Every structure is written in structure tokens, then in C-alpha cells.
Amino acid sequence: MVRERVDVAGHPYEIVIGPAVLARTGTFLQELGVTCSSKHLIVTDTNVERTGHLEKVTSSLTELGYTYDVHVIPAGEESKSLARAGEAFEAAYRAGLDRRSVVLALGGGVVGDFAGFIAATYMRGVDFVQLPTTLLAHDSAVGGKVAVNLPHAKNMIGAFHQPLAVLYDTDALKTLPVRELRSGLAEAIKHGLIRDAELFAWIMERVEAILRVEDDVMSELLARSCRIKAEVVSADERENGVRAILNFGHTLGHAVESLMEYEYTHGESVAIGMVAAADLSVQLGLCAPELSSVVEQAVAKAGLPTRIPAQLSTEDLLAAMRQDKKATGGTLTFVLLTGIGRVDIVKQVPEDAVREVIARRKG
Numbered sequence: 001m002v003r004e005r006v007d008v009a010g011h012p013y014e015i016v017i018g019p020a021v022l023a024r025t026g027t028f029l030q031e032l033g034v035t036c037s038s039k040h041l042i043v044t045d046t047n048v049e050r051t052g053h054l055e056k057v058t059s060s061l062t063e064l065g066y067t068y069d070v071h072v073i074p075a076g077e078e079s080k081s082l083a084r085a086g087e088a089f090e091a092a093y094r095a096g097l098d099r100r101s102v103v104l105a106l107g108g109g110v111v112g113d114f115a116g117f118i119a120a121t122y123m124r125g126v127d128f129v130q131l132p133t134t135l136l137a138h139d140s141a142v143g144g145k146v147a148v149n150l151p152h153a154k155n156m157i158g159a160f161h162q163p164l165a166v167l168y169d170t171d172a173l174k175t176l177p178v179r180e181l182r183s184g185l186a187e188a189i190k191h192g193l194i195r196d197a198e199l200f201a202w203i204m205e206r207v208e209a210i211l212r213v214e215d216d217v218m219s220e221l222l223a224r225s226c227r228i229k230a231e232v233v234s235a236d237e238r239e240n241g242v243r244a245i246l247n248f249g250h251t252l253g254h255a256v257e258s259l260m261e262y263e264y265t266h267g268e269s270v271a272i273g274m275v276a277a278a279d280l281s282v283q284l285g286l287c288a289p290e291l292s293s294v295v296e297q298a299v300a301k302a303g304l305p306t307r308i309p310a311q312l313s314t315e316d317l318l319a320a321m322r323q324d325k326k327a328t329g330g331t332l333t334f335v336l337l338t339g340i341g342r343v344d345i346v347k348q349v350p351e352d353a354v355r356e357v358i359a360r361r362k363g
């Protein structure tokens with residue numbers, strides 16, 4: 001079992017990574033001081049409900065005298081909506097949650113972001129615990145960004161609300177479809193590219209082992225990627241500065257993801273965005289020309305898409321990117337590569353340069 005610490009001021013917490021973690025959820029809650037006197041709410045989705053992981057959590061809670069309701073949302077990004085949030089608030093009310101209740105988010109990034117948003121706002125905020133079940137969730141479960149989407153814009157309604165703990169059961173990843181493993185790999189590659197050249201090289205040598213969900217490789221991948229995320233978030237919880245580097249590949253990625261109406265997963269969209277951002281970095285003279293192909297080959301090796309879908313119009317992409325949360329005054333902000341493991345946050349990126357990259361990368 002590996003433990004990493006997220007050192008956010010006022011509410012530090014641990015990430016516990018290892019096998020058979022979900023079956024010990026109740027014990028972890030006891031260690032965290034969670035009361036048995038209040039009712040708790042497990043939020044999960046329709047796919048995770050079918051995997052058997054939910055029963056591990058419920059048995060463990062029941063055994064230790066915890067009471068809870070289970071709220072199941074339809075699997076998929078469309079559930080990150082205000083309408084679904086309204087239903088979850090009603091479920092929390094019906095369950096009789098009080099201020100000492102805890103929301104347990106059992107699932108991938110969709111469930112984590114959604115349940116975290118419910119926890120951040122119900123009764124002006126109750127505690128929550130992340131129980132991530134996807135590879136991608138090594139990123140989403142850590143750092144306290146919780147949100148739902150507007151119909152055409154990602155994560156627009158949300159909060160910073162840190163979990164009490166992240167309890168990451170590596171066994172849960174064994175039921176994950178390969179497309180979702182690849183999708184999660186995109187964010188791990190991102191962590192290497194922005195902060196750790198050695199991690200990037202390590203991942204590239206182990207893509208097949210990761211896709212086979214080999215225990216040791218997966219535990220090390222999660223621990224190293226979570227450590228990077230934890231370090232960045234600990235340095236800048238509210239994204240006043242350095243935290244924006246975690247958005248590498250997301251300026252274009254979020255635009256692709258929402259304009260394609262979630263036909264591409266988050267990781268696939270970020271993969272496309274990272275390739276375009278690397279190209280833009282070269283175009284603006286920020287890094288050596290070969291870095292663009294290094295990133296493109298890495299994304300392709302992970303079995304992720306590299307090209308911007310041809311049907312998307314450049315002007316629609318630009319309009320979406322002007323509304324990105326990093327943008328100010330209608331100008332574009334990108335996280336750009338200066339080397340492998342190094343990035344800069346670049347404001348007021350010329351739109352013509354972005355148009356050229358989009359033209360080169362489409363199709």
C-alpha cells in the first residue's frame with residue numbers, strides 16, 4: 001500500500017493506493033473520524049454499479065455500523081449537469097443527510113466531479129471521500145476541483161472542495177474497458193510532460209503493461225502521477241498560478257470534447273489537445289522542433305487520437321477556447337512545452353498561430 005499526502009492549507013489529506021482498498025472503506029472512515037450517527041450518501045454510476053465494486057463498499061460500511069443511501073447516476077459525461085445535480089440534492093434531502101454526513105464518490109472522474117460538487121454545495125458543504133475506479137481518476141480525484149458542465153462548456157459550475165481522503169483500489173481498474181485505460185493514460189502522459197521527463201520515459205516503456213493492468217506497474221504509475229498532481233495542488237490550490245500547468249492539452253482539448261458532444265472521452269480530447277499544444281510550442285519557438293513529433297508519437301503509442309476531428313470548424317474551436325477558464329479579456333491562454341517535463345503558461349497567444357496549428361492538425 002502506498003500513501004501520498006496532499007498538503008493543502010487547512011485541510012491536508014491522504015491518497016491511499018493499493019489492492020483491496022474498497023473492502024476496507026469502513027475502516028478508513030473510522031480512521032478519518034467519520035461518525036456512525038449520521039446517514040451517508042454513496043454516489044456511483046450505472047456501469048460501476050454492475051462491476052461488483054459497490055458491494056465491497058456497502059458490505060464494509062454495514063459491517064462497521066455505518067448507514068447510507070446509494071444514488072446512481074447514468075454513466076457518461078452527460079450526467080455532469082445541473083439537472084442531474086438537482087436530482088442528487090433531492091436524494092441527499094430524502095436520505096436525511098446532516099452536516100456530519102459524508103458523500104462517497106465511487107467511480108471515475110464523472111462521478112468524482114459530480115459527487116464532489118454535490119458535497120461542496122449541499123447544506124453549503126459537507127465532507128466527501130473519493131473512491132476512484134478509473135485510471136483517469138488519478139487526476140480527477142486529487143486536487144478538489146469539482147464541477148458540472150454547462151451544455152456547451154466543461155466544468156463551468158463548480159467549486160474547489162478538497163476530499164477528506166482518496167482511497168484508490170488498484171483492483172477496481174481490472175474491470176475497466178481498454179478504451180478507458182488508454183484515456184487515463186493521456187493524463188498520466190500529461191503529468192510526465194509537464195513536470196517529470198523520467199516519468200514520461202518510464203510510461204513510454206510500459207504502455208503494454210499498463211494496458212494489461214499489471215499490479216506493480218499500475219501501483220507505481222498511480223503513485224508517481226498522483227505525487228505530481230499533489231505537489232502542484234499543494235503549491236497552488238486555487239489556480240492562482242502554477243496549478244494551470246495541469247491544464248496542458250486542455251485549452252483545445254475541452255473545446256474538442258464539448259463541441260464533439262462527448263463522442264471523444266476526456267483523455268482522448270486531452271491527447272488531441274496535447275499534440276496541438278506541442279505543435280504550437282514549436283511554432284512559437286518555445287521548444288525544439290522534434291518535441292512536436294515526440295508528443296505525437298507518445299499519444300499514438302498509447303492508442304489515443306492525435307488529430308482534430310475534421311468536422312469541427314476552426315472558428316467554433318476558437319470561440320470555445322476564448323471562453324476557457326484560463327482565458328482573460330477574450331484572449332487565448334495556452335500551457336506550452338519548453339522541453340520534456342517543462343511547460344510555461346503563455347497568455348495572449350496570437351490567434352493566427354492557433355489557426356495555423358488547427359489547419360495542420362485537422363483531419
Ligand SMILES: NC(=O)c1ccc[n+]([C@@H]2O[C@H](COP(=O)([O-])OP(=O)(O)OC[C@H]3O[C@@H](n4cnc5c(N)ncnc54)[C@H](O)[C@@H]3O)[C@@H](O)[C@H]2O)c1
Pocket residue numbers: 045046047048051053075076077080107108109110111113133134135136137139140141142143144145146154155172173174175176177180183184187265266267
Ligand atoms: N476534477 C479534476 O481535476 C479532473 C481531472 C481530470 C478529469 N476530470 C473529469 O473527469 C471526467 C472523466 O473521467 P473518467 O475518464 O474517469 O470518466 P468516467 O467517470 O465517465 O468513467 C469512464 C467510463 O468507465 C466506467 N467505469 C468507471 N469505473 C469503472 C470500472 N472500474 N470498471 C468498469 N467501468 C468503469 C464509467 O461508467 C464510464 O463509462 C471528465 O468529466 C473530466 O472533465 C476532472
Ligand SMILES: O=C(O)C(=O)C[C@@H](O)[C@H](O)[C@H](O)COP(=O)(O)O
Pocket residue numbers: 139143145154155187239243244246247250325
Ligand atoms: O486539476 C487541475 O487543475 C486540472 O487542470 C486537471 C485537469 O486534468 C482536469 O481536466 C480539470 O478538471 C480541468 O479543470 P478546468 O478548470 O479547466 O475545468
Ligand SMILES: [Zn+2]
Pocket residue numbers: 139187250266270
Ligand atoms: Zn483533464
